[in-house]
Amino acid sequence: xxxxxxxxxxxxxxxxxxxxxxxxxxxxxxxxxxxxxxxxxxxxxxxxxxxxxxxxxxxxxxxxxxxxxxxxxxxxxxxxxxxxxxxxxxxxxxxxxxxxxxxxxxxxxxxxxxxxxxxxxxxxxxxxxxxxxxxxxxxxxxxxxxxxxxxxxxxxxxxxxxxxxxxxxxxxxxxxxxxxxxxxxxxxxxxxxxxxxxxxxxxxxxxxxxxxxxxxxxxxxxxxxxxxxxxxxxxxxxxxxxxxxxxxxxxxxxxxxxxxxxxxxxxxxxxxxxxxxxxxxxxxxxxxxxxxxxxxxxxxxxxxxxxxxxxxxxxxxxx
Numbered sequence: 001x002x003x004x005x006x007x008x009x010x011x012x013x014x015x016x017x018x019x020x021x022x023x024x025x026x027x028x029x030x031x032x033x034x035x036x037x038x039x040x041x042x043x044x045x046x047x048x049x050x051x052x053x054x055x056x057x058x059x060x061x062x063x064x065x066x067x068x069x070x071x072x073x074x075x076x077x078x079x080x081x082x083x084x085x086x087x088x089x090x091x092x093x094x095x096x097x098x099x100x101x102x103x104x105x106x107x108x109x110x111x112x113x114x115x116x117x118x119x120x121x122x123x124x125x126x127x128x129x130x131x132x133x134x135x136x137x138x139x140x141x142x143x144x145x146x147x148x149x150x151x152x153x154x155x156x157x158x159x160x161x162x163x164x165x166x167x168x169x170x171x172x173x174x175x176x177x178x179x180x181x182x183x184x185x186x187x188x189x190x191x192x193x194x195x196x197x198x199x200x201x202x203x204x205x206x207x208x209x210x211x212x213x214x215x216x217x218x219x220x221x222x223x224x225x226x227x228x229x230x231x232x233x234x235x236x237x238x239x240x241x242x243x244x245x246x247x248x249x250x251x252x253x254x255x256x257x258x259x260x261x262x263x264x265x266x267x268x269x270x271x272x273x274x275x276x277x278x279x280x281x282x283x284x285x286x287x288x289x290x291x292x293x294x295x296x297x298x299x300x301x302x303x304x305x306x307x308x309x310x311x312x313x314x315x316x317x318x319x
Contacts (some may be wrong), residue, residue, distance in 0.1 A: 007257045009122045009265045016228055017235040018270045020128045027128050028146040030117050030272015031240040034195045035154045042193075043155040043297040047318050051287065055243070055279040055300075056314030057205060059111035060104055066208040066278075067110050068247045069219050074106025108144070108310035114152070114302035115275045118142030119309045120264045127269050138307030147274060148304040148311055152241050156298030156317055157196045159184045160285045162203040169203030169212070174222035175251045178233040181224075190294040197241045197298045199317070200224070201281040205245035215247075223251040226262040235271055242267065243276040243298075243315065276300065276313060284317055293319060 023033045059065055060076035067073055080101040084090045092098050109115065117127035118139055124132040130141035139145075162170050164184040181200070185192045192198070202222050207213040223246050224230065242249055250263040267273040288294045296319040302311025 007259060009259065009262065012226070012254075012257065012259065012262065013231075013266055013270065016231045016266055016270060019235070019272050020270070023272075025128070027272070028117065028142045029150050030127060030274065031238065032147065032150050032152060032272075032274055034238045034240045035152065039154040039195050043153065043299075046155055046295045047297050048293070049319055051319045053284040053287065053317045053319075054314050055199075055281060055284065055317060056112040056312075057209070057278055057280045059106065059312070065106075065110060066205070066215055066247065067107065069215060071107045071110060074104055074110050077103045077105075079103050108305060108308050108312070109277070111312055112278045112280065112314060113276070113310050113312050114144065114147060114300070115264075115268065115277065115310045116142055116144040116147065116308065117268060117272055117274070119268070120261065121269055122265055127272055135309075139309055140307060144302050144305050144308040144311040148302045151299070151301040152197065152274060152276070152315075153297075153299045154195065154197050154240065155193065156199050156243075156296050157185065157190055157192055158199045158201065158281070158284060158288050158294045158296075158317075159192075160188070160201045160281075160288065160294070162201055163285065163289060164188070167203070169207040170222035172213070172222065173220040173251060173253075173255075174202075175225040175255065176223070177225065177227060178230045185294075188288075188294045189292060192237065195238050195240060197243065198239055199243040199279065199281065199284075199298065201245050201285050203245065203282070204247075205278055205280055206282040220252045221246045221248060221250075223249065224263060225251045226254045226266060231263075231266045231271070234267055234273060239273055241274045241276060243279050245279050245281045247278055249275045249277050276315065279315060287319070291319075295319075
């Protein structure tokens with residue numbers, strides 16, 4: 001095979017849509033620009049009962065958190081506790097107050113989190129044409145801070161692909177397309193309106209937490225898979241944010257080419273779609289299946305990590 005025959009992201013996405021410059025040369029929040037005040041009010045109007053679901057997963061668990069290959073779980077350390085006072089390491093504050101204090105360390109992309117638009121790139125260029133060198137020593141362009149300051153607020157739609165396919169959890173390397181999302185929505189009786197925040201359940205994070213799946217060798221998640229038609233649909237529908245219960249929001253490898261994490265390039269880097277990964281969706285999905293209402297008010301913001309590549313989040317979905 002010649003070098004000209006080797007598939008690359010540049011070749012694969014040559015005819016795919018691109019929104020660089022659409023919101024100005026300095027834009028760092030991409031498709032979140034679609035979430036106007038009217039979209040926030042549209043999301044609020046979906047609330048009927050006030051039932052609240054938090055979508056963050058626990059971090060620094062005793063069992064060890066599931067993380068994408070190449071990362072390691074967050075660690076939690078107690079810095080101050082009752083034993084420290086009993087052993088004389090700490091003294092009560094004036095008036096008698098004692099305290100507990102702790103320290104957590106881990107990857108910005110561990111646990112439920114949002115990716116910065118500049119988190120992944122190819123051809124030395126990030127979202128909106130920013131140079132990849134702007135990541136050196138910290139994200140000075142397209143980092144997580146602008147997303148955290150904006151927030152992600154609007155009408156959320158849960159698309160329970162696992163239940164739609166009659167499974168508690170999708171199998172390794174299972175794939176689906178935007179057409180599957182539309183068919184799932186029809187079966188659920190909910191509309192995917194333009195500018196909807198898509199919340200897609202595969203059952204995967206729940207299965208990892210329960211020990212029914214593991215990361216391990218040859219990791220290959222289920223999820224959306226690339227096609228030009230899918231990317232054009234995301235662009236035409238002006239989707240601002242994709243939320244899933246997988247570690248990387250898409251099937252790990254594009255089956256036809258073997259390229260890895262293609263949608264991070266096609267949707268995040270090129271269209272500015274914000275990715276929220278590792279959401280805990282099982283409780284929300286069970287409630288939606290019970291009352292047959294799959295839309296609600298979605299509100300999230302990542303932690304404001306200075307120059308960060310991502311930020312932990314605990315999204316809230318209100319029905």
